[in-house]
Amino acid sequence: MKLFSLIPVFVIGVLLLWAGQDFPKWGDVESPASKSPVSSHFIANTGVDTEVPNMVTAVLADYRGFDTMFETVVVFIAGMAVIAILRGSSVGRPRRKDHEVEAEPDLIVTNTVRLIVPVIQIFAFYVLAHGHVSPGGGFQGGVLMGASFILIALSWDLEKAMSRFPIERCLFVAAMGIVLYGGIGLLSMMLGGEFLDYAELEKILPVSREMARYHAMLGVEIGVGFTVAAIMFVLYANLASEGRLKQGL
Amino acid sequence: MENAIAWIFIFPLFGSVFVALSRYVNIKLAYPISVLSMAGALWAGVETLKQAMASPNHEISYLLGGWTLDLYPRGVGIEFRADLLASLIALIVLGVGLLVTVYSKIHVEKETPNKEAIYYSLMMLQITGLAGICLTGDAFNLYVLIEVAALTGYGLIAMGSNRAAAATYNYLILGTIGASLYLLGVGYLYIKTGTLNMVGIREVIEANGLAESATMQVAFVLIGVGILIKMAFFPFHAWLPNAYCNAPTTTSCLLAPLVTKVMIYVMIRMVLSVFGVEFSFESTIWVSWMPWLVVIAIVCAAFLALSQREIKRMLAYLIVAEVGYMVGGVWIYNYYGLIGSIFHIISDACMTLCLFLGAGIILHKCKTTHFDGLRGLFSKMPLTMIGFFIGGFSIIGLPPTCGFFSKWYLITGGMVSGRWEYLIVLMFSTMVMVILFFRLIERIHLAVDESGKNLGKGHGDLGLTKEQTRFDEAPLVMLIPLLIAASTVLIIGVYNQEVVNQIETFLQAYDLPTGVVYK
């Protein structure tokens, strides 16, 4: 069976290699992707359109902001699906004991984490907020934020982390993230533009059209960050405890 | 209403978030919020279709983020394009969505207790994803929406019976492979064309003469196979029956009519709008062997359906066969075949909805959908049975249900392009459907068990107690969606010209062979 399943792998591999024969050269400026007016527009006009120095952020959050919204929704769905599947699924099943260690949280670990978590969280905020200028943005910031809570759960136990960030609140925050993102889109639609046309926000913000886009992008990144951070923690909490939300690893 | 096309996804998206939040207020709110937002979305869908019909070139472009389309090839932002095909299919998706949402009340409370909010939320996100797939004009955005639809699907299916988890796992693996292949294909398209807009890609292909490019050929294969996996085309169907049978009832009611059909829509969209008629049909060799694969697919699926003794499982295999019809309709490569294929998407969505809603009611009332438990259902639930069998007759293709008309165009298409193998297999599977449904009628109507033993004492005695045959119709909240679905099957059949006219208007933009005509 294992050998049998290798066949499609090889077929696809050969196909992919064969497709490479008329690829553009690596890093070729003449390649269609680089030469196309779309790319040139991104390179030349991002700053003009949105005042955002980091093109990637502008493309993700503005030019293709609709994709990003649904990617955030995908993350949200993943969290909900995991809850939906795991909640109540382990009722009546005995908990496995083979790797459980009965021990107090280790002093050195907890103290280190105590020190490091605030730093991670501040860094997460930095990544999120500074995404306009440097690499980073809502996804990365959110993941970092979620990771900080997971770290707490790893070093103490799940209950300790959940006392800071209960699962109900997680879901609320995650939903709020989407409401924030979609809300900004809806608001700009209500103000007379198309959905996610942030420039229309100039009507309520005391800034130019370009800066309205700039600020709205920050808004949606925060929404993404909310959802991602909360859902990352939800995923971990549910998976680590088979949906019981107790004890964890 | 200027932004109707945006409201199509805004309603269910925000609705689902509010449903998810409703658990903090009152869980009872989940159902009404879902129904209301689905009704809103349906209204937006109708508006969109009207606008698309009214606009001069029969399509409306909606530019998300307000970025213009001026830049060759077609702009920098994401575009929603509602041409007649897209808005028709989206309308069907939303209509089915609304009916299933209304229908789901009792089932959800019973089958997924304490998870109603999450269930409704996922359900509406599913509809958002599917409607979005229909309307988007951007190849990558399509991928994201496919993921939205797929992930919600996994969640919705896994909430079912104990074995649902394993079924979901299969679905997840296959679905992920399919989506990944699609994504790879889109990547290749981007490498060669430098744009992600569907029409933009076609413009570049045509302008740069990319038809012979190996990369494009591989991209076509990857995207094609990816979509075939997603639509449960025969050798890749393994996930579907288990997933739909073990899923909660309403999940199968929602997914069965929509997911496979929307994927066929994606295939048509890829073939016509992204790669273009010339590339897809002339530059690739798919036309020559796809119909043969379709033949194998339909025959195998038909036999598998014949061997089932349980309604939901039988219907699941039936869907696999129907997928074969529609794929065949595209790849026999002519005008009528495509009309048939598109019309069949619409009618198949309606009739599978009918059948699954009916099966759900049977499950609710009889606690089983096995063939042995069906005797005497005509006298117990006449209206439900009428609705169920209108769906069945439509699948067989008896006039004047919509199934007849879609089959008519498929047959016509097969004849025009001289694909006799497709035609024969169509006839064959029609006979299988006849057997399937009249066997069901027999099991319900006759006092005979499978081995042919008489059960009653003659004179119409079914060998049941009075209690079992007493009139006991399904609750209204389930019955009404079923009857609406059944009457839709008839209405689409009666007004088939209105639908076909829209499809024809859409197809006229493409250069498809219509066959030589005598005279």
Next chain:
Amino acid sequence: MGLEIFNTFILLLLVVVAVTSLWVKDLLVSAVVFGVYSFLMCLLWAEMGAVDVAFTEATVGAGISTVVLVATIFHLRRKSND
């Protein structure tokens, strides 16, 4: 030229790591090797100049995914059957 060698090296390593993660019987090891895979990808992205993608790969691929995988594996039998 140096970059070419670097790229080739990383790509070869990627193949090795990918095969290893399929090969090993212990799922925990497999998960960790998978983390290594993500990290190598991250290096590649960074080298290509796609710093944003590299950052995401580092946080999501090498970070959270591995944690989630390990958390899940602790509730399964650790030995893989194939």
Next chain:
Amino acid sequence: MSDPIVVEDIRPLLALIAPWFGLIGIMLAGEKRANLRELITFSAASVQVAVVLSMLPLVLGGSIIEFHIWQIFSYVPMLLRVDGPGLLFALVASILWIATTLYSIGYMRGLHEHAQTRFYSFFALSLSATMGVAFSANLLTIYFFYEMLSVSTFPLVTHMQDKEARTGGRTYLGYLLFTSLCLLLPALSWCYIWLDGGQMTMDFLADTGKIGYFSETTQIVLLFLFTYGFAKAGLMPFHSWLPGAMVAPTPVSALLHAVAVVKVGVFCVYRVYADIYGTEVLSKISGEEWAMILASATILISSLIALSQDNLKRRLAFSTIGQLGYIILGAAIATDRGQGGAVLHIAMHACGKITLFFCAGAIFVATGKKYVSQLRGLGRRMPITMGAFMIGSLSVIGLPPLGGFISKWYLALGALDRDAMWVVAVLLISSLLNVFYLLPVAVTAFFRSEDSEEGEESIKEAPWPCVVPLAFTALGCFALFFWSDALLKLAGVTP
């Protein structure tokens, strides 16, 4: 022939939907108010007859009545049209429906049958479909009603709901749906796409002979697809559904499987031969010779099989198959008189055969006997029934002064018109065979001494609702002979 005057009128539709109102009434009345239910059936049937009769003067006056219901495709309307043959068929079916309703009351109550509401409901539905076929103006319309009839008679055939009913029902639907979906539908599709640039309505009046655009081979293949596609016509080898369907209660066998359903089949075939191909095209292609040979073979073989059947209803069923063969033969002869004879035979055979079925049912109600060999001496106990059986037999055999003679006469004339002597020979031989398998029944009943079994003394005539209809239809056989002028005119034959 001058062009007929076309009159727009809703009456064809009324004839079509009268049974639907009947259906609703029957459903509402239900099992509890049996008398009301039967009254509703009666009134629906009477309304139908009245409507059909009211169209008679117009049609006899040379006009045709049209009514447009619905546009099936943009270029194909669902059009109802009343012309001579259609009206003749509709008249026969609707008048015999009244007779059958009366008969069913006697039969169903006499045997204390179950689910009578369902029985009457689907009966009404079948009659609606029959009217639809009779009045259809194009091939697709006829197909719609044809399929409606197949499905709506299924509950009637499986009325007994037991194992036998299952077998019968399976054969019934298996044959009918297989042929209509797998043979007829592609043939229809083929015609509709390829003729006239796909803008063809296949109208029976306007498009006669257009099929001649196709190549000869195509024409022949299509002819066969159509002939076998309308399997209700019972042409061998697609005939086995008819004996199978005899598991149904006798009124069903009588009206549907001697009149409505099978006649719908032959009527469709007639429409194809006479109004799609037209005599001109049909006589040019060589396929129709084959159709004649097949029909003749069916006639002879089924008569031979009928000889060997002891079950009375099965014997009658095979006789029906043979008689249907006459009609197809007549239609295939492709002369005006032959086709007129075919149309006439629809009416003549209907009247004779329904009498025979009524008698068989009456015997079953009165005595519970199903087999020919059990009928000894019954003639003296049930004189009316067996007398009617005698008359029916003679009419089917084709002796004057009974209706059956006229149609056979015209069939023979039609055959002579195109010098097909062998057809005349077939007609003669088969009439002889008819004598052999039909007359012994009556002879046994009248002239063989009865077995002196216990309990036979109490046998007397069936209840009056059974006897009156069969006497009525037996007299009808005479009437058809003496008042055949109108029929001849409807069938388009000049005497």
